[in-house]
Amino acid sequence: MKLEDYELGGINIKSSDFKKGKVLTTEWEPNLKYAWDNGVAIGRYLAGLKEGRIIARICYQCKRIMLPPRMFCELCFRPTDEWMEVKDTGTINTFSIAQVNWDASRRGKDEPPLLPAVIEIDGASPGMGIMHMLGEVEPDQIKVGMKVRAVWKPREERTGAITDILYFKPLRAPAKKAGARKKTKSKNAAPARGKR
Amino acid sequence: MAITEKINNTTVPTFWEGEIPVRYVYTYGLAGEKFFRAVKDKGTFLGTRCEDCDITFVPPKIYCDRCFNKLDKYIDVGITGYVETFTITFHNMDGSEKKVPRVLAMIRIGDTDGGIIHYLDESIDYEQIAIGMPVKAVLKPKGQRKGSIEDIVGFKAV
Amino acid sequence: MGMRKVAIVGAGITKFVRRAQETGKELSWQASKMALDSCELTLDDVDMVTMGTAPDAFDGVHMKGEYLADGAGGIGKPYMRHFVGGGTGVFSPIHGWFHVASGMADICLVVAEEKMSSCHPHPQGAFLTIFDHTTEQPLMPTLIWIFALEMNRYMETYGISKADIARVSVKNKHNAMDHPAAQIPQEITVEDVLNSETLCWPVNRLDISPASDGAAAIVLASERVARRITDKPVWIDGIGFSIDTAYWATRDLAYPRYVETAARMAYDMAGIKEPHKEIHIAEPYDPFDYKELHHMEGLQLCKRGEAARLTADGVTARDGNMPICPSGGALGVGNPIAATGLMKIIEIFLQLRGEAGKRQVPGDPRCGLAQAWGDLMQMGTVVVMRK
Ligand SMILES: [Zn+2]
Ligand SMILES: [Zn+2]
Numbered sequence: 001m002k003l004e005d006y007e008l009g010g011i012n013i014k015s016s017d018f019k020k021g022k023v024l025t026t027e028w029e030p031n032l033k034y035a036w037d038n039g040v041a042i043g044r045y046l047a048g049l050k051e052g053r054i055i056a057r058i059c060y061q062c063k064r065i066m067l068p069p070r071m072f073c074e075l076c077f078r079p080t081d082e083w084m085e086v087k088d089t090g091t092i093n094t095f096s097i098a099q100v101n102w103d104a105s106r107r108g109k110d111e112p113p114l115l116p117a118v119i120e121i122d123g124a125s126p127g128m129g130i131m132h133m134l135g136e137v138e139p140d141q142i143k144v145g146m147k148v149r150a151v152w153k154p155r156e157e158r159t160g161a162i163t164d165i166l167y168f169k170p171l172r173a174p175a176k177k178a179g180a181r182k183k184t185k186s187k188n189a190a191p192a193r194g195k196r
Numbered sequence: 197m198a199i200t201e202k203i204n205n206t207t208v209p210t211f212w213e214g215e216i217p218v219r220y221v222y223t224y225g226l227a228g229e230k231f232f233r234a235v236k237d238k239g240t241f242l243g244t245r246c247e248d249c250d251i252t253f254v255p256p257k258i259y260c261d262r263c264f265n266k267l268d269k270y271i272d273v274g275i276t277g278y279v280e281t282f283t284i285t286f287h288n289m290d291g292s293e294k295k296v297p298r299v300l301a302m303i304r305i306g307d308t309d310g311g312i313i314h315y316l317d318e319s320i321d322y323e324q325i326a327i328g329m330p331v332k333a334v335l336k337p338k339g340q341r342k343g344s345i346e347d348i349v350g351f352k353a354v
Numbered sequence: 355m356g357m358r359k360v361a362i363v364g365a366g367i368t369k370f371v372r373r374a375q376e377t378g379k380e381l382s383w384q385a386s387k388m389a390l391d392s393c394e395l396t397l398d399d400v401d402m403v404t405m406g407t408a409p410d411a412f413d414g415v416h417m418k419g420e421y422l423a424d425g426a427g428g429i430g431k432p433y434m435r436h437f438v439g440g441g442t443g444v445f446s447p448i449h450g451w452f453h454v455a456s457g458m459a460d461i462c463l464v465v466a467e468e469k470m471s472s473c474h475p476h477p478q479g480a481f482l483t484i485f486d487h488t489t490e491q492p493l494m495p496t497l498i499w500i501f502a503l504e505m506n507r508y509m510e511t512y513g514i515s516k517a518d519i520a521r522v523s524v525k526n527k528h529n530a531m532d533h534p535a536a537q538i539p540q541e542i543t544v545e546d547v548l549n550s551e552t553l554c555w556p557v558n559r560l561d562i563s564p565a566s567d568g569a570a571a572i573v574l575a576s577e578r579v580a581r582r583i584t585d586k587p588v589w590i591d592g593i594g595f596s597i598d599t600a601y602w603a604t605r606d607l608a609y610p611r612y613v614e615t616a617a618r619m620a621y622d623m624a625g626i627k628e629p630h631k632e633i634h635i636a637e638p639y640d641p642f643d644y645k646e647l648h649h650m651e652g653l654q655l656c657k658r659g660e661a662a663r664l665t666a667d668g669v670t671a672r673d674g675n676m677p678i679c680p681s682g683g684a685l686g687v688g689n690p691i692a693a694t695g696l697m698k699i700i701e702i703f704l705q706l707r708g709e710a711g712k713r714q715v716p717g718d719p720r721c722g723l724a725q726a727w728g729d730l731m732q733m734g735t736v737v738v739m740r741k
Contacts (some may be wrong), residue, residue, distance in 0.1 A: 028222070
């Protein structure tokens with residue numbers, strides 16, 4: 001058989017085709033809301049963040065100090081053993097300079113890029129990274145391997161959420177201009193998310 | 197440097213709230229497009245028929261799901277039928293009581309094998325409804341039809 | 355091991371398009387019908403059906419597998435859906451293989467479908483919810499971040515440039531010029547890729563495959579039946595699949611360990627000792643251009659960090675020593691997630707039969723491989739095929 005010998009299905013339509021009613025469509029907005037239980041480990045993790053501390057969990061068998069904390073070790077397949085506070089400093093494993101929002105819409109002209117990174121936290125086992133944001137740094141100065149420190153929300157504003165850490169900033173880099181994460185209202189409002 | 201403090205609040209159930217922020221725009225497909233165009237423009241229902249399997253599909257399909265034949269002849273099956281089965285709803289989605297109960301029915305169209313799920317006209321006394329009762333679709337006036345299931349107001353007794 | 359030999363004997367596909375007028379059921383039927391026609395079988399001949407399709411959140415249909423069943427020929431038959439994210443399409447033949455190798459079915463129809471265009475404003479919005487709801491979603495990530503982070507780490511670890519990676523996109527979009535189902539075949543240059551819009555540095559627009567609608571299908575048969583159906587069966591000689599942790603930020607982002615584990619499973623089964631010599635042609639998953647390189651290394655087709663050089667030297671071109679993604683891949687043919695993996699299986703099937711038309715690689719390839727990867731960048735699926 002050859003694909004070339006067949007008349008293939010799949011009729012491409014343009015979005016203008018259904019906006020103009022050339023192709024009939026129907027719409028649906030699911031409007032689903034969730035309340036995800038935090039469980040023991042993440043519950044403790046969030047409580048720690050509210051206190052300005054990063055809490056990990058140790059497995060005595062493989063000796064890993066794990067972030068985010070978990071009540072079971074997925075490698076040893078046994079319960080983990082102990083809580084442990086790790087530092088709020090770390091090393092950039094990798095980073096990006098993002099010009100798009102969560103829904104693939106573009107950042108506005110006046111909006112700075114988002115700076116997501118994987119940060120390996122000091123005190124946790126090597127390679128134990130978490131995803132978070134970078135701030136107070138010019139995008140072109142960010143390097144893999146750079147040492148960073150968490151910038152926390154003021155104590156009274158913390159709610160017990162991953163966003164109690166505003167971002168991580170370089171430990172030593174010459175912070176030319178602060179406010180890389182200058183607050184600008186995005187035209188694409190984020191969907192409601194919050195802790196209870 | 198393990199934490200020595202007593203952890204006594206870890207079992208307090210806490211949760212995180214969120215939603216899945218998507219919406220959908222569905223095309224009707226090749227057969228669906230034909231079906232709803234006919235409702236909108238001609239005020240009638242179309243079906244497709246597989247002669248090999250002796251099945252008439254309403255709403256139409258572009259294929260027979262029994263033998264996989266391609267079906268591309270659309271036939272006008274009219275807008276009358278009979279109640280195949282029904283249920284009476286007394287409550288709204290939020291649990292409150294309806295002022296007038298609504299009857300949701302599966303309507304077998306003509307002598308086809310297909311059917312349409314829709315409401316029966318509110319003027320029908322729900323205690324009089326029976327399986328097998330002949331009904332006819334009530335459509336919105338032509339100018340108000342958009343090509344959707346909502347172009348059908350409901351089915352009324354013939 | 356007491357398992358029966360399984361062959362691919364037929365194939366079908368729809369065009370891959372940004373927004374299809376057909377419903378998912380209709381696309382499934384178009385591909386399935388073509389697959390049965392291609393080997394002169396009817397639905398009556400089919401014992402069992404498997405359906406591969408990725409998140410329900412794309413099509414906006416919950417229980418999508420069940421919804422698609424009648425278009426896939428599943429009515430009144432043993433029918434099962436499988437789903438491992440982006441790895442789904444190459445898991446499809448694996449799922450079907452179990453049905454036939456076990457002796458439960460002589461003929462199994464394997465279908466894969468995706469209709470991403472229903473999801474608005476963009477399928478990326480649905481991807482938000484694959485991140486951890488408590489520790490990651492509040493940062494409002496897009497899936498492109500995760501690729502950008504991985505690509506940057508890969509570049510940093512091996513000293514690879516964006517231009518090195520862009521060559522993959524140039525090659526695959528060029529290869530797709532000859533694929534009848536292709537969505538975005540293009541003749542572009544490395545500069546075009548580098549100058550295209552930066553989405554999440556280091557990822558530019560032309561580094562990424564598009565969102566697509568489409569379906570694909572194959573027919574699997576047991577050895578005895580396959581030889582009656584065709585004189586050119588293509589044998590599934592090795593299957594492998596493996597998953598890594600969902601704590602993705604704790605993984606080695608420069609190397610896809612899950613692909614290596616899956617590949618080793620498939621190679622052991624197929625008796626392959628030196629993959630870079632024994633595999634003549636490969637279709638690794640390329641939703642992003644660096645992923646092709648990443649996956650070539652995980653598949654042991656070259657040493658770590660070496661795939662970019664092979665690409666620059668033309669080794670992976672269609673007329674090179676080791677053609678990679680001669681179909682045009684996800685970057686060129688398009689990326690309706692589950693259907694993409696099966697499109698890759700179909701490409702190897704046609705190449706090994708010498709039926710790939712203008713896309714045919716020279717040198718009579720006898721052994722090929724298709725691979726996909728998915729979930730939270732953690733699932734590897736591999737199929738080794740021989741003629
Ligand atoms: Zn352990
Ligand atoms: Zn039929």
